[in-house]
Every structure is written in C-alpha cells, then in structure tokens.
Amino acid sequence: MSRQTWARDAEALFAASRLGVITVARLESLGVPQRTSYRRCRPGQPWQRLLPGVVLLRTGEPTRRQLVEGALQYCGDQAVVTGLESCRRQGLRQPAQPGEPIHLLLPAHLKTVSSGYVLVERTTRVPAAVRVDGLPLAPAVRSVLDECRRSTDLGNVRALLAQAVQQLAIDPADLSTELENGSRRGSAVPRAALREITRGARSAAEAAAMRLSRRTGLPAPVWNFELRDERGRYIATPDAWWDDVALAWEIDSYEFHFGQPGYAATLARNNRYAAAGVAVVQTVPSQVRSNPDAVVAELVAAYRAAAVRPRPPVRLAS
Structure with a gap:
C-alpha cells in the first residue's frame, strides 16, 4: 500500500490488523507515517492508542x-x-x-x-x-x-x-x-x-466447613470418600461423613449443585441417601460464613439423632 492510498483504504488497514489492533511499526510498513498514526489517536480523531506503539483503528471502548x-x-x-x-x-x-x-x-x-x-x-x-x-x-x-x-x-x-x-x-x-x-x-x-484442598476440601466452602467441624466437639469426620450400600452399590461421596452414626454432611453450593443439570443430580443423590437410610445435613456456603453457630448446632443435633437410631448397613468404599 502506497503512502498516497492508505488513507482511502481503511478496510485494507483493518484487514492487516487483529480485530482492529495493530502496531505503529506495522502501520509504517503499510505506508502510514508514525506521526500520522499518533496524530490520528488524538481526541476527536478516528483511532486510539492502547499501549506504547499499539493502536486500535476504532474509537469507543475496546473489547476485552x-x-x-x-x-x-x-x-x-x-x-x-x-x-x-x-x-x-x-x-x-x-x-x-x-x-x-x-x-x-x-x-x-x-x-x-x-x-x-x-x-x-x-x-x-x-x-x-x-x-x-x-x-x-x-x-x-x-x-x-x-x-x-x-x-x-x-x-x-x-x-x-x-x-x-x-x-x-x-x-x-x-x-x-x-x-x-x-x-x-x-x-x-x-x-x-x-x-x-489436598486434605479433601473441593470448594472454598468445604475448606471453611473443615474448620467449622472442629467446633462441634464431635468425632472428626472423613472427607470426600465414596459411600456404598450393603450390596456395594454407589450411594454418594459426602463432603463429610461420620461413620460411627452414618451421618452425611453436604455443602451444597447453589452454583455447583443446584444449577441445571446439577439440580437433578442433587435430587438423585438425596434419593439414594434416603433409600439407604442415611441421615443428611445440607448446608449452603453462605450459612457456613454468616451463621456458623447455627450450623454447628444443626450438626450436633443431627449427630445425636443419628446415634439413637439403628445404624443402616452402609460402608465407605475401601
């Protein structure tokens, strides 16, 4: 492109760019003098400077x-x-x-x-x-x-x-x-x-839950182990599990569990828990952060209730 024609061929300049982004050096190789490139980036002109030596051949807010x-x-x-x-x-x-x-x-x-x-x-x-x-x-x-x-x-x-x-x-x-x-x-x-995370927490909420579980005074649970029924069929992988009383704790994030198709998966998981006779406490992350005392009370109450009923024949996968 000659220095005489570049100004009349804006589409050719744009085609030489990447989404309208081009270096001043590249423009110069196409016949646009450096001083012209910088002049056209001034207020009221058709281009804009993004970075030293880099211009956008458009005005307005650049896309990400x-x-x-x-x-x-x-x-x-x-x-x-x-x-x-x-x-x-x-x-x-x-x-x-x-x-x-x-x-x-x-x-x-x-x-x-x-x-x-x-x-x-x-x-x-x-x-x-x-x-x-x-x-x-x-x-x-x-x-x-x-x-x-x-x-x-x-x-x-x-x-x-x-x-x-x-x-x-x-x-x-x-x-x-x-x-x-x-x-x-x-x-x-x-x-x-x-x-x-490597101790077992798969989300930020689970990491906070690990710390919260220590406040309950209950035996330490295990984290993220598969649970199976007496016939070896998969039930779930509870976030926390108290094996002595068969109590599961699930940190159910709305984003990861209740969004489609996660919502259907959560319902299916809960149905498997119910069929196996497993007691479950479900907690959303906001509760762990904003009302930890209430969560602790729920866990302690659920543990005590699970302890007085016959333990269902479920086991952790080896």
Missing part, C-alpha cells in the same frame, strides 16, 4: 479481546497470557473486573516492562502455550498459580484454587507440583490454601 490482542502485540511473539485472563479463556466462570490487568509471561532476557493495563512478568520458565481461539495461553495450572502468587488474601486464593479444581478439572496434585517447581516468591499463601 482487543485489549488482549493489544497486550500481545505490545509484548511480542514470545509472550504468553497467564493469570485470570488465561483461566477465564480456559473455562473459569469469573467475569473480568474493572481495572483488572492482563498478565503476560515473557522470557527473562527480554526488556519489555509493564505498561498501562499490561502486567509483564519476565521468567526463565515460560510454558509451552495452549492455543485457545488463536490466543497463546499458559496451561491452566500455571495460570491459576501465577494469579494466586500475586495475592496475600488467603480467602481469595482459597476460593480461586477451589474454582480451578471444580471448573477447570485441575488435579490438586498438579497444583502442588507446579508450586514446588515454580518461583518461591508469593507461594506461601497458595501453599497454605492448597494444603486445605
């Missing part, structure tokens, strides 16, 4: 995808998206928050620094990218821990790790391995949260 494209073009071909942005694009159900940065990994020898909405982390352990919708993403295990290392809030880290285990089907053992192999910087909080 355009921001990611801008971050990748700013950082170059060796960049890999990590953190929440990567997790979200691999299945994490957590919307982006206003001002949330886009976290990119770069090889340690490169000199690109953080700018604007882009958080650059240089590392000697750049992972092989997973391609999702054309974007180079760090594997989910690395992405979630890169986010966790940036937080000092145990509750937030615990919740994010639990979401990753549930929604991204990450094995807690893989999280532990990544923590051991990665940087020690910022690892103390995710390490503490992961200890709770």
Whole structure:
C-alpha cells in the first residue's frame, strides 16, 4: 500500500490488523507515517492508542479481546497470557473486573516492562502455550498459580484454587507440583490454601466447613470418600461423613449443585441417601460464613439423632 492510498483504504488497514489492533511499526510498513498514526489517536480523531506503539483503528471502548490482542502485540511473539485472563479463556466462570490487568509471561532476557493495563512478568520458565481461539495461553495450572502468587488474601486464593479444581478439572496434585517447581516468591499463601484442598476440601466452602467441624466437639469426620450400600452399590461421596452414626454432611453450593443439570443430580443423590437410610445435613456456603453457630448446632443435633437410631448397613468404599 502506497503512502498516497492508505488513507482511502481503511478496510485494507483493518484487514492487516487483529480485530482492529495493530502496531505503529506495522502501520509504517503499510505506508502510514508514525506521526500520522499518533496524530490520528488524538481526541476527536478516528483511532486510539492502547499501549506504547499499539493502536486500535476504532474509537469507543475496546473489547476485552482487543485489549488482549493489544497486550500481545505490545509484548511480542514470545509472550504468553497467564493469570485470570488465561483461566477465564480456559473455562473459569469469573467475569473480568474493572481495572483488572492482563498478565503476560515473557522470557527473562527480554526488556519489555509493564505498561498501562499490561502486567509483564519476565521468567526463565515460560510454558509451552495452549492455543485457545488463536490466543497463546499458559496451561491452566500455571495460570491459576501465577494469579494466586500475586495475592496475600488467603480467602481469595482459597476460593480461586477451589474454582480451578471444580471448573477447570485441575488435579490438586498438579497444583502442588507446579508450586514446588515454580518461583518461591508469593507461594506461601497458595501453599497454605492448597494444603486445605489436598486434605479433601473441593470448594472454598468445604475448606471453611473443615474448620467449622472442629467446633462441634464431635468425632472428626472423613472427607470426600465414596459411600456404598450393603450390596456395594454407589450411594454418594459426602463432603463429610461420620461413620460411627452414618451421618452425611453436604455443602451444597447453589452454583455447583443446584444449577441445571446439577439440580437433578442433587435430587438423585438425596434419593439414594434416603433409600439407604442415611441421615443428611445440607448446608449452603453462605450459612457456613454468616451463621456458623447455627450450623454447628444443626450438626450436633443431627449427630445425636443419628446415634439413637439403628445404624443402616452402609460402608465407605475401601
């Protein structure tokens, strides 16, 4: 494209971009002088500057995808998206928050620094990218821990790790391995949260429930073990189980259990409990957080009631 024709061929410029995002250097190679590119990003002009040397060939609020494209073009071909942005694009159900940065990994020898909405982390352990919708993403295990290392809030880290285990089907053992192999910087909080998860808690609510169960004065339950009837048929995998009195405790999150098709699965599980004669206490996460004393009282009452009735012939799977 010649310098005389580029201004009349906006569609050709857009076609050379990625969703309207393009570098000033690329525009110059197409015949657009640098000074013209920057001038067209001024207020009232048809383009906008996203990052140093990166423009969007449109006005108005950029989409999240355009921001990611801008971050990748700013950082170059060796960049890999990590953190929440990567997790979200691999299945994490957590919307982006206003001002949330886009976290990119770069090889340690490169000199690109953080700018604007882009958080650059240089590392000697750049992972092989997973391609999702054309974007180079760090594997989910690395992405979630890169986010966790940036937080000092145990509750937030615990919740994010639990979401990753549930929604991204990450094995807690893989999280532990990544923590051991990665940087020690910022690892103390995710390490503490992961200890709770690897002890058996599959959600942030279950981790809180483990702590709450210690306040009941009851014998310690076991967590997340399969329960079978006298004929060996599967009943359920209760969150907590008091085997001496055959009492199950389920932390039933509305998001994960009562949403379709989870609602039908929860009903079927409860029917199996009833058919086997198992006593069940069902608690939603908000109760664990907001009314722990009431939950403790319910558990103690249910345990006492279960203790005075004949124990049904159920067993934990070996």
